Amino acid sequence: MSDTIRLRPHPSLLSRGLIAAIAFLGPVFLVLYYLTAPEGPWLFIVYLQVAASLLIGIAVSRYFGTAIWVDANGISERGFFRRKTRFDASQVGSVVFVITLYSSLPQGAPQLFICGHEGHQLVRMRGRFWPLAAMDTVMNTLNAPLVRLPQPMTSKEIHGQYPGIGYWFERRPVLAVLLFVVSSVIGGAISILVAELVGPLPGD
Helix, strand or coil: CCCCEEECCCCHHHHHHHHHHHHHHHHHHHHHHHHHCCCCCHHHHHHHHHHHHHHHHHHHHHHHHCEEEEECCEEEEECCCCCEEEEEHHHCCEEEEEEEEECCEEEEEEEEEEECCCCCEEEEEECCCCCHHHHHHHHHHCCCCEEECCCCEEHHHHHHHCCCCCCHHHHCHHHHHHHHHHHHHHHHHHHHHHHHHHCCCCCC
16 A cells, blocks of 8 residues: 655745734734723624634644645545545546746746546645645656646636636636625625724724
8 A cells, every 4th residue: 555645735824824914913903902992892802802813723723734645546635624535546637737927926836736537626736835845746646647838827828728727716707806896895894883883083
């Protein structure tokens, strides 16, 4: 039986995520406590802070649970928001490696797509989250046809050549924009509700 190799995301993702969360939430809650203390609904802000802390704790837990397992018999993945999924080697039709160009990253970043026999995506490894060494391990371990695209490509070009890969919001940008608008409206409504609970600024 083949030895299974466990691959982990970039270790810096956790530290960068925690720094970003603290940098954003810290000043926000300081302002809210200033506006609500001592006579405002400061207890409600405490509940919000506890809820935010719980969400951060869940995110940290999900990070440590995120991994890819690979051996000659197949590949398994536990994503950040998903349960563990397993694909046998017989289900893998090809492995596609490409350097993807981004407007924010002109030099590009590597991506690895493990595809089924019909060209649909089974597992995706993005260079922003997975080390290149982890991609090399998958390419060298899976006994599947390997396609190395010789030239860097934009996401649009990749999806045009391989329409079965990519996330749903990349293949359906109109729906993605609609969901973003709806979530923005909901976020605005929540902000208005919090403002009503906080009440007028001191001195108003």
